[in-house]
Structure formats: C-alpha cells, structure tokens
Amino acid sequence: MKRYQNLLLLLAVAALLALPLRIVKKPPTTHGAPASLFAGSDDQARDLIQSIAPDYKPWATPLLQPASSEVETLLFALQAALGSGFIGYYLGVSTTRARMMRATDTGAKC
Amino acid sequence: MHIMEGFLPVTHAIGWSIASAPFIALGLRSINKKISEHPEQRMLLGVAAAFTFVLSALKMPSVTGSSSHPTGTGLGAILFGPTALAPIGGVVLLFQALLLAHGGITTLGANIFSMAIVGPFAAVAIFRSATAVRLPFGMSVFLAASLADLMTYLTTAAQLALAFPDATGGFPASFAKFVGIFAITQIPLAICEGFLTLVVMNALVRFNARELQEMQVTPRSGVRA
Numbered sequence: 001m002k003r004y005q006n007l008l009l010l011l012a013v014a015a016l017l018a019l020p021l022r023i024v025k026k027p028p029t030t031h032g033a034p035a036s037l038f039a040g041s042d043d044q045a046r047d048l049i050q051s052i053a054p055d056y057k058p059w060a061t062p063l064l065q066p067a068s069s070e071v072e073t074l075l076f077a078l079q080a081a082l083g084s085g086f087i088g089y090y091l092g093v094s095t096t097r098a099r100m101m102r103a104t105d106t107g108a109k110c
Numbered sequence: 111m112h113i114m115e116g117f118l119p120v121t122h123a124i125g126w127s128i129a130s131a132p133f134i135a136l137g138l139r140s141i142n143k144k145i146s147e148h149p150e151q152r153m154l155l156g157v158a159a160a161f162t163f164v165l166s167a168l169k170m171p172s173v174t175g176s177s178s179h180p181t182g183t184g185l186g187a188i189l190f191g192p193t194a195l196a197p198i199g200g201v202v203l204l205f206q207a208l209l210l211a212h213g214g215i216t217t218l219g220a221n222i223f224s225m226a227i228v229g230p231f232a233a234v235a236i237f238r239s240a241t242a243v244r245l246p247f248g249m250s251v252f253l254a255a256s257l258a259d260l261m262t263y264l265t266t267a268a269q270l271a272l273a274f275p276d277a278t279g280g281f282p283a284s285f286a287k288f289v290g291i292f293a294i295t296q297i298p299l300a301i302c303e304g305f306l307t308l309v310v311m312n313a314l315v316r317f318n319a320r321e322l323q324e325m326q327v328t329p330r331s332g333v334r335a
Contacts, residue, residue: 005248006312009305016298016305017170024175038171041178042112042212044291045270049117052274052284058116062211075210076167083164087310090157094317 111181111224111266111292112206115214122273127219130196133227137196144190151190154314154321158186159198161310166202166225170302172295180303181262184255185310187230188237189327199226224265233258247328251311256304263292 026037049056066072118126145152165182172178186195200222206212213221233254240250267288276283315322322328 006309009309009312013302013305016302020171020173020175020298024171024173037175038177040169041176041291041295042114044176045266045288046114046117048287048291049270049274052276052287056117056119056274058114059120060116060214060216062115062207062214064209065211066209072210076169079167079205079210080164083160083162083167086160087157087164090153091313091317093153094313098317 111178111221111263112203112213113217113220113266113270115207115211116216117214118217118220118269118273122269123216123219125219126217126223126269130200130219130222130227133193133196134200134222137193137198140191140193141197144194148324151321151325154189154318154325155186155194155198157310157314158189158195159201161185161307162195162198162202165303165306166206170299172298174295176291176295178263178292178295178299180299180306181225181229181259182303182307183225183229183262184233184251184258184303185307187233187258188251188254188311189314189322189325192227192230192234195230196222196226199230202226220269221266224262224269228265229258229262232261247315248308248312251308252304255307256300259300259303260293260296263296264289267292 020038024037066075141155145155162182162185165180167179169177169179181199183195183199186198200218203213203218203221203225207214207218207221236257237250237254240253241247245253267285270288271281271285274284275281276287279286315328319328
C-alpha cells in the first residue's frame with residue numbers, strides 16, 4: 001500500500017477531476033444566452049457583486065489583458081510548466097543523490 | 111479566489127493591503143534568516159514556490175459545474191512556516207495580476223491575505239494540531255493542505271461579503287451567497303490539493319529525509335517513507 005500510495009493518490013485526483021465532466025449536465029439555456037458550463041468561480045463572484053450592488057463601478061482595470069483566450073491559456077500553461085519543471089528537476093537531483101549516497105554507504109561497508 | 115481588479119471599494123483595497131504588508135515583511139525576514147542559516151534549503155524553498163505556481167495555475171472542473179483552482183500554499187507552510195508563504199504567494203499573485211488579468215493590483219492586498227496569509231497559517235495550525243494528537247503524518251499533511259485551501263476561499267467570501275453586504279440581509283446573507291459560489295465548488299478541489307500536496311511530501315520524505323528532519327517537519331527518529 002505504502003509503495004503505491006503516490007500512484008493511488010494521483011489516480012484519485014484524476015478520478016475526482018474526471019467525475020464532474022461525466023456527471024454534470026449542461027444546464028438549459030436561459031434568456032437566449034448559451035449556458036456556460038465549468039465557468040470560473042471568480043467570474044461568478046463578479047456577476048454576484050454586480051447583482052448585489054448594480055451601481056458599483058470597478059475603479060481600476062487590469063493593465064494588461066491577454067489578447068485572446070489562447071494567449072491566456074499559453075500563459076497559464078507556461079506558469080504550470082515552469083513550476084512543474086523545477087519540481088521535477090529537484091526530485092531528479094534528490095533521487096540521484098539518495099541513490100549515490102546509498103551506493104557509497106554499501107561501498108564503504110565492503 | 112482572485113478578486114478582480116477594481117472590484118473592492120477603495121477603503122477595502124487599502125485596508126487589506128495594510129493588513130497584508132507586515133506579513134510580507136515578516137515573511138521576507140524569516141526567509142532571509144532560514145536561507146542564511148541553511149543555504150542548502152534554498153532549493154526546497156524553490157520547490158515550495160514552484161508548487162504554489164503550478165497549483166494556482168490549474169483551473170479544475172468541480173461537481174457544481176464551475177471551475178476553480180487550488181492554492182498550493184499548504185506544502186510551503188508546513189516546510190517553512192506560515193509567514194514565509196506571504197511573499198511567495200505575493201509573487202505568484204502579482205504575476206497573475208500583471209500578465210494574466212487575474213486578480214489585480216488594487217485587490218492584491220486582499221488576495222494575498224486570503225491565499226498567502228490565512229491559508230498558510232491555517233495549514234500550520236492544522237498540521238501541528240494533527241501531529242499533536244498523533245494522527246499519521248500523511249493524514250496530517252492531507253488535512254492541513256486541503257483545509258487551508260478551503261479557508262482561503264472562505265476568507266475571499268468574507269472579504270467580498272464585507273465589501274458588498276446584501277441590501278436586506280447584510281453581511282450574513284451576502285456571505286452565504288459568496289460561500290455558495292466558492293466553498294461548495296472548492297470541496298473536491300481542496301481534496302485534490304490535499305492529495306497532490308501529499309504526493310510531493312511523500313517524495314520529499316523519501317529522498318530528502320535529512321532536510322525534513324532538520325526542518326522539524328518529520329520526527330528525528332523513524333521517518334515513515
């Protein structure tokens with residue numbers, strides 16, 4: 001069990017993320033607008049602010065708006081790639097170091 | 111949990127920035143001290159930052175039919191203490207505010223407060239309580255990371271409810287509405303965050319046992335790998 005724990009954990013994450021894609025049904029279209037599925041909760045919060053305080057005007061706008069959703073996806077992918085690349089590099093260094101330390105230990109005992 | 115640019119009244123934006131500032135200063139001091147005493151921990155600090163970078167970029171679908179993202183702050187908080195995450199989370203949020211139009215400069219203070227202060231402090235408090243009552247190490251890590259994730263989103267809901275109280279029900283009614291958007295969506299994602307944090311922690315325990323013992327994350331004797 002311990003040996004396969006990480007594999008099982010990753011499978012559980014994959015299952016938790018795949019499940020909603022199967023079980024959530026697309027809501028019926030309302031007010032003629034196409035209903036969106038899996039919209040960001042940040043956007044829903046913004047819509048709720050506008051329904052609670054319809055007179056509220058945002059007093060600042062983002063300095064840079066990604067030119068399109070493709071560009072936005074690129075930047076998010078870049079963010080994830082940089083982070084996971086570094087973690088992967090560090091784990092690689094650590095496993096190699098652990099293996100070499102084991103090798104010197106057993107070598108010293110001979 | 112990103113409150114969008116301009117979507118907090120000026121007084122709230124300034125208030126949350128003032129509230130977050132001392133934690134950033136304390137965090138920078140704590141990181142400098144740790145790195146000058148233990149230069150070999152610099153890479154692990156990078157891992158903690160990278161983990162937050164990755165997880166906050168992953169928008170995941172949830173059973174409510176909306177998407178949200180984990181925060182990734184639990185791992186770093188358990189490794190380096192709660193204040194260290196304030197500047198790290200701040201950098202991640204600044205990157206997203208400047209380049210991705212996610213969050214914003216005016217709401218940076220509030221977003222840092224929920225993701226990089228409340229979350230990490232919750233993670234450390236839960237991790238220490240869980241180990242104090244002798245829960246297994248893995249369970250403690252899982253609980254700390256996933257509940258910290260939820261606490262971050264509850265904080266965002268409270269911040270928005272404070273800024274935009276309901277016309278009739280006031281703060282409680284508004285809080286309930288924002289919790290309805292953030293918290294339910296977040297439950298499965300918080301569980302994912304707990305699992306993913308445990309995956310990385312398991313790898314660190316196995317291959318970096320000595321560092322983790324020095325950092326007093328795992329007990330000195332008998333590391334469970």
